[in-house]
Amino acid sequence: MELVLPTATEYALRAMACLAAAEPAVWVPSRDLVAQTHVPAAYLSKVLRRLVTAGLLEATRGHHGGFRLARPPSEVRFADVLRAMDDTEGPQRCQFGFAACSKTDPCPLHPFFVDLDRRMRAWAEEATLADVDCASYLAAPPDRALAPPRIR
Amino acid sequence: MELVLPTATEYALRAMACLAAAEPAVWVPSRDLVAQTHVPAAYLSKVLRRLVTAGLLEATRGHHGGFRLARPPSEVRFADVLRAMDDTEGPQRCQFGFAACSKTDPCPLHPFFVDLDRRMRAWAEEATLADVDCASYLAAPPDRALAPPRIR
C-alpha cells in the first residue's frame, strides 16, 4: 500500500540522523555521510545544500570541512526536514472534480484529505532527531551485504 | 509539506465516490465519470480497468454499458481502493543506509516509518465510500470555473 515520501526527503532524514549521531560541533564531510547513508554522492550534495539554505545545517569548505547541525538534535523535528525539502503548505492534491477546492467550498473528498494531512503532520511534529537511535547503529552496523535493492 | 498519494490513486477515489453516489445496479458510462471527476478520459479508463480487475468494480460494454460498484459503498474502504492501485504490502522505503531493513534487523529510521505507515493505514481502513457526501455535491455542484490548475 502506497503513500510516498519523496526519496530526496528520506535521504535528508538519513543524513540528518547521521549528523545527529556525530560529535556536536564537529564538521562531518559529505564523504562520510555517503558511506553511512548509501545515498549517491552527487545527489546527496544537492540534498545537503537544500538543508543548508533552509538553515538546518551549517557547512564549511576546505580541509576538515563538512556539515554539522545548526541546532541540537532535540530541536530538529522531522517536520522541519520535510519543510526544508518541500516548502509548499497545506494538504496537497485535493481537487475532486471542479476547480481547486477551498475551506469554504470543499469537494466531497476534502475532509478526508485534511484528516490524512493532519495525521501525517502530527507524526512529523512529534518526532525529533533526538529520538533516532543512530549512534549505536553506526557503532555496530549489522553484518549484511551492501547495495540495498530498491523495494517498490 | 509533502507526502504524496499517487495521482492515479486519487483519481480512483474520485471515480469510486461518484459511482457510490449513483443509483445502485445502474451502469454508469465512463463518459459520465469523466464529466464528474474531470480526469482525462483515456487515463481514467486505465484507472477503472485496475479497479475492475481488483474486483471493486463491474463493467459491461455496448449500449448502456459502463461501470458500477461490485459491493455496496459501506463495504468499500479507502484501503481497498489504495490496495487495488498498488498491491505492494507494508511500509515502503525504509532503508536507512544498509541493506533493506527487516523487523529483526531494523534500521534507525524503521520505527518511524512503521509509525507513519500505521497512521496512514488507520485512516484508510476507517473511511468507506458511504462516508463521502458525493450525491449532494453532484446534485448542486458549486458555481465555479472548470479546469483546475494543478496545485504543486
Added chain:
DNA sequence: GGATCAATGGACTCGCAAGTCCACAGAGCA
C-alpha cells in the same frame, strides 16, 4: 446482419523527480 456505442489493451509521448558530471570557489596546509 449491420450500425453504433462503450470497454479493452497495447504502444506511444511527455514532464518531472532522481541521479550524474564537471568546472569553480573558498578554506587550510606546507
Added chain:
DNA sequence: TGCTCTGTGGACTTGCGAGTCCATTGATCC
C-alpha cells in the same frame, strides 16, 4: 604562493509515472 581538500552550482542524462492515441472486442439496438 601554490597545492589539495571539500562544498557550490549549473548543465546534463535517465527512469518512471502521468497522460495520449488508436485499433479491437463485445454488447445492444434497429
